[in-house]
Amino acid sequence: MREKPWFAVAYMFAVTAFFSFIVIGLARVTAERVRRNEQLAFERAVLMALQMAQGKTAEQIHQTFVEMIEPVQGENNYGLIRDGELAAYAVGFSGRGFWAPIRGVIGIEPDRQTVIGIAFYDQKETPGLGGEIVGQTFRRQFENLKLNPGPRPIEFRPFGATLDSHQVHAITGATQTCTRLEHLMNEDINEWLRIVAQEDTK
Amino acid sequence: MNIGGELWTAAVVAFAAIFTNNILLMFFLGMCPFTSVSREVKTAFGLGLAVVFVMTSTSLLNWLAYHHILVPLKLEFFRFIMFIIIIAAFVQFVEMVIDRYSPKLYYGLGIFLPLITVNCAILGASLFMVIRDYTFIVTIGFGFGSGLGWLLAIMAMAGIRQRLAHARIPRGLDGPGITLIIAGLMALAFIGFTGVLS
Amino acid sequence: MSPNGGTPGTRAIIFDGLWHNNPVFRQILGICSTLAVTNLVLNTLVMCAALTMVLAASSLTVSLLRKFTPRNIRMMVQTLVIAFYVIIVDTSLRGYWPDMSAALGPYVGLIITNCIIMGRCEAFAGTNKPFGALTDGFFNGLGYSLLLLAIAIPRELLGMGSILGFPMPYFSGAWDRWIIMVMPPGAFFTLAVIVWICRAIKPREEKIA
Numbered sequence: 001m002r003e004k005p006w007f008a009v010a011y012m013f014a015v016t017a018f019f020s021f022i023v024i025g026l027a028r029v030t031a032e033r034v035r036r037n038e039q040l041a042f043e044r045a046v047l048m049a050l051q052m053a054q055g056k057t058a059e060q061i062h063q064t065f066v067e068m069i070e071p072v073q074g075e076n077n078y079g080l081i082r083d084g085e086l087a088a089y090a091v092g093f094s095g096r097g098f099w100a101p102i103r104g105v106i107g108i109e110p111d112r113q114t115v116i117g118i119a120f121y122d123q124k125e126t127p128g129l130g131g132e133i134v135g136q137t138f139r140r141q142f143e144n145l146k147l148n149p150g151p152r153p154i155e156f157r158p159f160g161a162t163l164d165s166h167q168v169h170a171i172t173g174a175t176q177t178c179t180r181l182e183h184l185m186n187e188d189i190n191e192w193l194r195i196v197a198q199e200d201t202k
Numbered sequence: 203m204n205i206g207g208e209l210w211t212a213a214v215v216a217f218a219a220i221f222t223n224n225i226l227l228m229f230f231l232g233m234c235p236f237t238s239v240s241r242e243v244k245t246a247f248g249l250g251l252a253v254v255f256v257m258t259s260t261s262l263l264n265w266l267a268y269h270h271i272l273v274p275l276k277l278e279f280f281r282f283i284m285f286i287i288i289i290a291a292f293v294q295f296v297e298m299v300i301d302r303y304s305p306k307l308y309y310g311l312g313i314f315l316p317l318i319t320v321n322c323a324i325l326g327a328s329l330f331m332v333i334r335d336y337t338f339i340v341t342i343g344f345g346f347g348s349g350l351g352w353l354l355a356i357m358a359m360a361g362i363r364q365r366l367a368h369a370r371i372p373r374g375l376d377g378p379g380i381t382l383i384i385a386g387l388m389a390l391a392f393i394g395f396t397g398v399l400s
Numbered sequence: 401m402s403p404n405g406g407t408p409g410t411r412a413i414i415f416d417g418l419w420h421n422n423p424v425f426r427q428i429l430g431i432c433s434t435l436a437v438t439n440l441v442l443n444t445l446v447m448c449a450a451l452t453m454v455l456a457a458s459s460l461t462v463s464l465l466r467k468f469t470p471r472n473i474r475m476m477v478q479t480l481v482i483a484f485y486v487i488i489v490d491t492s493l494r495g496y497w498p499d500m501s502a503a504l505g506p507y508v509g510l511i512i513t514n515c516i517i518m519g520r521c522e523a524f525a526g527t528n529k530p531f532g533a534l535t536d537g538f539f540n541g542l543g544y545s546l547l548l549l550a551i552a553i554p555r556e557l558l559g560m561g562s563i564l565g566f567p568m569p570y571f572s573g574a575w576d577r578w579i580i581m582v583m584p585p586g587a588f589f590t591l592a593v594i595v596w597i598c599r600a601i602k603p604r605e606e607k608i609a
Contacts, residue, residue: 325510333506380592386589387585
C-alpha cells in the first residue's frame with residue numbers, strides 16, 4: 001500500500017492535518033496572552049516614560065494607565081491627566097530600526113521642552129548591543145534633557161564626547177541602531193511639536 | 203503609495219543588505235555552503251548567482267503568499283511551513299526548467315540548486331521581510347541586495363582561500379578553522395561600511 | 401551503525417553525539433541559527449534548549465513514522481515534522497516569554513533549516529528504533545549546546561563582563577570590555593578558536609565504520 005501514488009498524497013495530508021490541529025490549537029490558546037502582553041508592554045512603556053512605573057505590578061500599571069492616561073492630539077500621542085489638567089505629554093515614536101521597527105514613548109513636560117524619560121515597548125535589536133537601548137544606563141541619559149528647537153531636537157554623540165543639554169551618548173558597537181533611533185525619534189517629536197503648535201493657534 | 207519614496211527606500215535597503223547588513227557576515231545566515239563550497243572563485247560565483255536569483259524570487263513570492271493568504275486568514279504562524287514549501291517548489295521548478303531548456307546551464311548551475319533549498323539565508327531573507335514589515339517594492343530591493351551581499355561574501359572568501367591554498371596553516375586550524383577566521387576578518391571589514399550612506 | 405546493522409548501543413550513541421561526531425566542530429553543521437545569539441549566555445541557553453527539543457522530538461517522530469512513510473516523500477515529511485515542532489516552540493515562546501522571543505528574533509524559525517536536524521533525521525532517525533533515535537537526537541543536541549555555550553561564555557564575559565546577566569568579579573570592574581566580542585566578528589573568531597582547540601585534541605581519524 002505504501003507504494004501506491006495516492007498513499008503518498010493522503011499520508012502528507014494526514015500528517016499535515018494532525019500537526020496543524022495541534023499548532024492552531026496552541027496559537028488560539030496563546031493569542032489572548034500575546035495580545036495582553038503587548039498591551040501591557042505599551043502601557044508600561046508609557047508609564048516608564050513618565051517616571052510613574054516604579055514598583056507597580058501588572059495590575060497596577062493597567063489601572064494607572066486607564067485612570068490617568070488619555071489620548072491627545074496626533075497619532076499615538078497621549079497625555080497624563082491630573083486633576084483634570086494636562087500634567088505631561090507621552091509622545092509615541094516608531095520607525096525602522098536596524099533589525100525591525102522600534103517603538104517607544106518619550107515623556108515630555110508641559111513646557112514642551114524638558115524630557116521626563118523614555119521607554120520602549122517593541123524592539124528587536126541585537127541583544128547586548130542595539131538591545132541595550134532598553135537598559136537603565138542608556139535611558140537614564142534622557143531624563144531632564146532639553147529638546148533643541150530645529151530639525152534635531154535630540155542628538156546622539158559618540159561615547160566619551162562632551163554633551164550639550166540636548167545630546168546623549170550613543171552605544172558603542174550599535175551605531176546603526178542609534179543612528180536610526182535618533183532619526184525616528186526626531187521625526188516623531190517634530191511632528192508632535194507641529195501638531196501642538198497648530199492646536200495652540202486654534 | 204509613494205512609488206518614488208519606496209524605490210528610494212528599496213535602493214537604500216538593497217545597499218545596506220549588500221554591505222552594512224550583510225546577511226552572511228552580520229546575520230550569520232547561509233554559512234553551511236560558505237565553509238564547504240568556497241574554495242574556487244568560479245564555483246562560488248555560480249553558487250552566488252543562483253542564490254541571488256532564488257532569494258529575490260522567493261522573497262517576492264513569499265511576500266505575496268504572506269500578505270494575501272496568511273494574513274487575511276490570520277494564520278501568520280504558518281509562514282514557516284508556507285515559505286519552506288514555496289522555496290522548495292520554486293527551486294524544483296527552476297531546476298526542471300533549466301534542465302529542459304539549457305543542459306549547459308544545468309551542468310554549470312543546476313547542481314547547486316538542491317543545496318540552495320536548505321540554505322538558511324533564503325528562508326532567513328523571507329523571515330526578515332516579515333519581521334521588518336517591508337512593502338512589495340522594498341522586498342525586491344531587499345531580496346536582491348541580500349543575495350548580492352551573500353555572493354560578494356562567498357566570492358571574497360573563495361578568492362582569499364585560493365590564495366591561502368599553499369600557505370602553511372596549523373593542523374587544527376586547517377579547513378573550517380581558518381575559514382572562520384577569514385570570515386571574522388571580513389565581518390570586521392564590512393562593519394567599516396557603516397555610515398557610508400547616512 | 402554498529403557492525404551487525406542494528407540500532408547502535410545507547411552508550412555509543414551518547415558519546416558519538418557529544419564528542420566523536422560532534423555536530424559543531426566535527427561536522428561544522430548548523431551553526432547559522434545559533435551563532436547570532438551567542439553574545440549572551442542566557443539567549444544561547446534558550447536557543448540550544450529549543451533546538452535540542454526540536455531535534456529530539458523530530459527524531460522520535462520520524463523514527464515512529466519510518467515504517468509508514470513512503471520513501472520518495474520522506475524528506476518532505478521530515479521537513480514538515482521539523483517545521484511543526486519549531487512552530488510549537490516559537491508560538492509558546494511568544495506567548496509565555498515575549499522578551500526572549502523578541503531577543504531571539506527570526507532565529508527560532510531558522511531552526512527549521514538547521515542542517516543538523518535534517519541531517520540526523522536522514523542519517524539516523526529514519527532507519528533506527530524510536531528510543532535510539534530519541535537518544536541520538538537529544539545527545540547531538542546536547543553536544544551542540546555544549547559547544548555553543550563554550551562560545552557564548554567567553555563572548556559575554558569578555559564583551560560585557562557578565563555571565564547570565566550577573567556581573568563577574570574582575571570583568572565587570574577593571575576589565576576594559578572587548579566590544580568586538582559582542583559583535584559578529586567576535587563570534588567568528590571565538591568559534592574558530594574553539595574548533596582549533598577541539599581539532600587539536602582530537603584530529604580527524606579515518607574511522608573504518
